[in-house]
Amino acid sequence: MTTPSRLPEPYAQGGGANLADILERVLDKGIVIAGDIRINLLDIELLTVKLRLIVASVDKAKEMGIDWWETDPALSSSARRDELARENAELRERLARLEELELGTGRAHREET
Amino acid sequence: MTGLRYVYAVCRPFGAPLQAQLTGVGGAPPALLHHHGLVAVVSTVPEADFAEDALRARLEDLDWLTATARAHQGVIDALTTVTTPLPLRLATVFRDDSGVRTMIEAREDEFRRTLDRLEGRVEWGVKVYADIAPAQPERPAAKPASGRDYLRQRRAQTRSHENMWQKAEEFADRLHRLLSERGEDSRLHAPQNPALSGVSGRNVLNAAYLVPRAHSEEFVEIVDRAKDETPGLRVELTGPWAPYSFAGDAGAQAPREGEREGAREGEGGEGT
Numbered sequence: 486m487t488t489p490s491r492l493p494e495p496y497a498q499g500g501g502a503n504l505a506d507i508l509e510r511v512l513d514k515g516i517v518i519a520g521d522i523r524i525n526l527l528d529i530e531l532l533t534v535k536l537r538l539i540v541a542s543v544d545k546a547k548e549m550g551i552d553w554w555e556t557d558p559a560l561s562s563s564a565r566r567d568e569l570a571r572e573n574a575e576l577r578e579r580l581a582r583l584e585e586l587e588l589g590t591g592r593a594h595r596e597e598t
Numbered sequence: 599m600t601g602l603r604y605v606y607a608v609c610r611p612f613g614a615p616l617q618a619q620l621t622g623v624g625g626a627p628p629a630l631l632h633h634h635g636l637v638a639v640v641s642t643v644p645e646a647d648f649a650e651d652a653l654r655a656r657l658e659d660l661d662w663l664t665a666t667a668r669a670h671q672g673v674i675d676a677l678t679t680v681t682t683p684l685p686l687r688l689a690t691v692f693r694d695d696s697g698v699r700t701m702i703e704a705r706e707d708e709f710r711r712t713l714d715r716l717e718g719r720v721e722w723g724v725k726v727y728a729d730i731a732p733a734q735p736e737r738p739a740a741k742p743a744s745g746r747d748y749l750r751q752r753r754a755q756t757r758s759h760e761n762m763w764q765k766a767e768e769f770a771d772r773l774h775r776l777l778s779e780r781g782e783d784s785r786l787h788a789p790q791n792p793a794l795s796g797v798s799g800r801n802v803l804n805a806a807y808l809v810p811r812a813h814s815e816e817f818v819e820i821v822d823r824a825k826d827e828t829p830g831l832r833v834e835l836t837g838p839w840a841p842y843s844f845a846g847d848a849g850a851q852a853p854r855e856g857e858r859e860g861a862r863e864g865e866g867g868e869g870t
Contacts, residue, residue, distance in 0.1 A: 510685075515684075515842050516608075516686050518686055520605070520691045520701070
């Protein structure tokens with residue numbers, strides 16, 4: 486399918502913006518009017534989780550319970566803190582295991598001698 | 599063959615003709631339907647694709663959805679070069695022209711208000727991507743000599759990674775503030791998923807700005823200047839778009855009856 490040519494358009498790449506740019510606008514922005522054919526685009530199954538995520542505005546996504554960026558360390562500072570806490574706990578646990586092991590082998594040594 | 603009326607946009611009458619070879623959804627040429635001093639840009643679409651059940655099935659097909667979305671955007675784009683269109687959401691379909699006219703009559707005041715507000719303005723999209731490699735905990739730069747060394751290295755890595763993200767966030771904040779001052783209005787969109795955008799790097803800012811056409815050149819220059827400011831951060835500009843992100847402002851209108859039923863929460867709302 487061909488896209489109609491635009492007036493001089495130096496900013497978008499490859500004859501147009503990327504698909505996500507277009508979808509987030511035509512599916513989620515613009516005026517909503519209930520026509521004679523009534524389809525709620527957000528009810529379409531294809532637009533579940535991932536695609537919804539792409540087209541839904543931040544607040545809307547949150548209302549839908551989509552909040553991956555809040556738990557994604559790359560996008561959320563609180564998630565980064567959580568990650569550090571997790572790593573910390575993991576290290577403590579490893580240390581405890583090592584200590585236990587150390588203690589165990591020490592005891593074994595004593596028993597041998 | 600029966601056809602339905604697909605409506606792309608509503609605008610005020612404009613003098614310039616549409617591009618002769620312009621095609622809309624399904625390849626049909628768009629036409630102008632004048633009514634009450636407004637123009638609905640419409641085309642005929644087959645009932646086989648756009649009757650309710652058929653449409654629901656079609657929308658599940660990503661290729662079809664992509665082609666339809668691009669065709670919709672293509673018409674809006676062509677309109678943007680000659681006027682300021684109010685883009686309607688994808689797949690706004692009526693049985694016939696009289697259904698479209700009734701819709702215009704029911705909403706003409708609102709259309710006029712929104713057209714006045716957006717007249718002569720375009721939307722620019724600005725995204726910031728951060729090309730930051732993930733922290734690599736298992737591969738320290740040098741083999742640590744002791745546990746203490748290991749922890750020290752680990753801490754330094756985490757800190758520099760943190761710093762990079764903090765820098766990216768600060769840059770995005772600063773750019774958004776700067777551009778918000780230049781634009782008349784702005785919207786923050788959810789970060790894009792790389793699976794669909796096909797773009798590398800993490801999307802840390804995805805914003806839209808409403809800018810008068812006359813000030814667009816200046817706006818673009820500001821964005822261009824920001825492009826080389828910080829290594830590791832990529833600024834991307836798209837547009838000029840029709841004012842998609844500013845046309846459906848829920849804040850400006852009361853909820854409309856008939857549209858909220860069955861609609862998901864937040865329907866018609868915008869991120870702020």
